Amino acid sequence: MTSQTITAAAGTWRLGDLTVNRIGFGAMRLAQHGEALVPDAVPRDRDQAITVLRRAVELGVNHVDTAAFYFSPLRSANELINRALAPYPDDLVIATKVGPGRDPSGAWLPHATPEQLRGQVEENLRQLGRDHLDVVNLRIVGADSLAERFGALAELRDAGLVRHLGLSNIRPHHLAEAQAIAPVVCVQNMYGIGASPEQEEVLRLCGEQGVAFVPFYSIAGSGRTAGTPADDSSTVHAVARARGVSTAQVRLAWTLHRGPHVLAIPGTGDPDHLTQNVAAGSLRLSEAELAGLDGLADRDGLSPAAR
Numbered sequence: 001m002t003s004q005t006i007t008a009a010a011g012t013w014r015l016g017d018l019t020v021n022r023i024g025f026g027a028m029r030l031a032q033h034g035e036a037l038v039p040d041a042v043p044r045d046r047d048q049a050i051t052v053l054r055r056a057v058e059l060g061v062n063h064v065d066t067a068a069f070y071f072s073p074l075r076s077a078n079e080l081i082n083r084a085l086a087p088y089p090d091d092l093v094i095a096t097k098v099g100p101g102r103d104p105s106g107a108w109l110p111h112a113t114p115e116q117l118r119g120q121v122e123e124n125l126r127q128l129g130r131d132h133l134d135v136v137n138l139r140i141v142g143a144d145s146l147a148e149r150f151g152a153l154a155e156l157r158d159a160g161l162v163r164h165l166g167l168s169n170i171r172p173h174h175l176a177e178a179q180a181i182a183p184v185v186c187v188q189n190m191y192g193i194g195a196s197p198e199q200e201e202v203l204r205l206c207g208e209q210g211v212a213f214v215p216f217y218s219i220a221g222s223g224r225t226a227g228t229p230a231d232d233s234s235t236v237h238a239v240a241r242a243r244g245v246s247t248a249q250v251r252l253a254w255t256l257h258r259g260p261h262v263l264a265i266p267g268t269g270d271p272d273h274l275t276q277n278v279a280a281g282s283l284r285l286s287e288a289e290l291a292g293l294d295g296l297a298d299r300d301g302l303s304p305a306a307r
Helices: 003-008 046-058 077-085 114-128 147-158 172-179 197-209 221-226 234-243 247-256 271-282 287-294
Strands: 012-015 018-021 063-065 093-098 133-139 162-168 184-190 212-216
Touching: 012 212, 046 077, 046 271, 077 114, 093 114, 114 133, 114 147, 133 147, 133 184, 147 162, 147 172, 162 172, 172 184, 172 197, 184 197, 197 212, 234 247, 234 287, 247 271, 247 287
Parallel strands: 063 093, 093 133, 133 162, 162 184, 184 212
Antiparallel strands: 012 018
């Protein structure tokens, strides 16, 4: 099976009028090693990051998730994407996030006001070297209303700076609130084996409305940015041993089995891990395996916490 065939094995989904393979790539780990999104993160080797990005596209990945606030003291994920992939392939879809911000030292700033969101969109445009953004996700914290901020992004969509809109880290009521303002093509939420009932509800709502559901931390579980859990359950290990794959691949495959609208965006700066992540798209779990993994609900400590 060729690399392109492996990627295609997971199927495709549409983000508005854009078709993407269900196995994508998350850029959060590109700019730094270890714990992500912290001011003292160790920068990743530039050449290695560029190699991983180019290899991802070679493997058939055409959905890259990023953000202007993914950066280390030396480099940003957006600028690495620009350097590695521009001029961009016609079928490449780059999704980014706005809402949170970081100052030059890496310290987190309060979430952007509606007026500040345009600046965040323009910063993503500048770093990526594009005249429009394919998908912009509004990042939410807590249960606050998103109407003013999502409305501001809808205006940028109408102005042609943004093609499609999505949401990140939402509660169930946020989806209806946003859909009343402008079409939502995707929702990014923390989700994986052991997801909370609320996250299961968001996944279900997205499926009913034809909205892509894009899990983050689906490999890490409650370990979040630390990588695959060191104490992964015996059930996950048993499936991995039986299939001759890693526990990370089992976790990714499980999420893809949750519905045709589920897209995976595993992130890594390691070329070998990248290949394994893409290969997970062709892993078909049996009904018995799925039932065993489904039974791990509420044991991984997943919750709709912020990334």
